Amino acid sequence: MAGMKLAEVLVLSCLALAGATSWAQIAQPAPQAPAPRVAASAPLQPAPTRGRLLYETHCIACHNSQMHWRDGRIVRDWTGLVEQVRRWQERARLQWSEADILEVARHLNSTIYRLAPPGRA
Numbered sequence: 416m417a418g419m420k421l422a423e424v425l426v427l428s429c430l431a432l433a434g435a436t437s438w439a440q441i442a443q444p445a446p447q448a449p450a451p452r453v454a455a456s457a458p459l460q461p462a463p464t465r466g467r468l469l470y471e472t473h474c475i476a477c478h479n480s481q482m483h484w485r486d487g488r489i490v491r492d493w494t495g496l497v498e499q500v501r502r503w504q505e506r507a508r509l510q511w512s513e514a515d516i517l518e519v520a521r522h523l524n525s526t527i528y529r530l531a532p533p534g535r536a
C-alpha cells in the first residue's frame with residue numbers, strides 16, 4: 416500500500432461498501448454462509464467456531480486483520496475488546512445477543528489480540 420495511509424484505505428473501503436450495499440443488507444444474516452476455508456498456515460485450527468463464522472459473515476467485509484494489528488489499536492484489554500465488538504455490531508444493527516458478542520470477542524482474542532483470558536464467562 417505504498418503511499419497510502421491505512422486510514423485512507425479504510426475510509427475508501429468503507430465508502431465502497433456503503434455504495435455497494437445498504438446497512439440492511441449488511442445486517443442480513445447470509446443464508447447458508449459457506450464454511451470458511453482453513454488456511455494452510457493454521458493446521459491446528461479446529462472446526463470454525465460460531466464467533467469466527469459471525470465475524471467472517473458480518474465484519475470482515477469492512478476491515479481485515481491488518482486493522483487489529485496496527486500500532487495505534489484501540490483495544491488494550493479484554494473489556495475493551497468486548498466493548499468494540501458490541502459497538503461494531505450495534506453500528507451494523509446486527510442485534511447480537513450478549514453470548515454472540517462474547518463469541519466474536521473470543522474469536523478475535525484467540526486469533527489476533529491474545530489478551531489475558533477473561534477469567535469467567
Ligand code: HEC
Binds near residue numbers: 474483489490503507
Ligand atoms: C463500516 C465498516 C466496518 C464494519 C462493518 C465493521 N468495522 Fe470494525 N472497525 C472499522 C474501522 C474503520 C475501525 C477503526 C476505527 C475505529 O475504531 O473507529 C474498526 C475497528 C474495530 C475494532 C478495534 C480495532 C483496534 O483498534 O483494536 C474492533 C475490535 C472491531 N472493529 C470489530 C468489528 C466487529 C466485531 C465487526 C462486526 C460486527 C466490525 N468491526 C464491523 C470499520 C468497520
